[in-house]
Amino acid sequence: MSNRAPRRIELANAIDEYDRLIAEHNESKAETFTCYRAKLEEEGFTKAEIKLELAAAKAAIRRRQKSMKDPQSFEEKDVLTDEIFEQIKAGIVDATRMRAARGQQ
Numbered sequence: 001m002s003n004r005a006p007r008r009i010e011l012a013n014a015i016d017e018y019d020r021l022i023a024e025h026n027e028s029k030a031e032t033f034t035c036y037r038a039k040l041e042e043e044g045f046t047k048a049e050i051k052l053e054l055a056a057a058k059a060a061i062r063r064r065q066k067s068m069k070d071p072q073s074f075e076e077k078d079v080l081t082d083e084i085f086e087q088i089k090a091g092i093v094d095a096t097r098m099r100a101a102r103g104q105q
Contacts, residue, residue: 036057037054
């Protein structure tokens with residue numbers, strides 16, 4: 001059992017170092033968004049516009065990252081998502097039209 005102790009300590013130290021690096025990178029990432037927010041404020045964006053801009057930028061960055069991992073699968077999913085969304089949206093429009101037509105009768 002004592003032969004395993006050094007390996008376990010090395011493992012724990014390596015994981016601690018990775019956690020430290022991740023925290024450091026997350027801090028840098030947060031600072032980058034803070035700087036972007038400040039630039040938007042300087043340009044006269046309202047708080048609501050800044051909130052929307054940051055949310056959209058984060059979503060776009062996540063989307064880009066996913067597309068880079070598996071471009072073909074991402075494209076197929078994206079096309080299918082659009083198709084499903086359009087069908088759902090059309091259903092909502094149709095249902096609204098049906099309710100309106102019943103109200104007019």
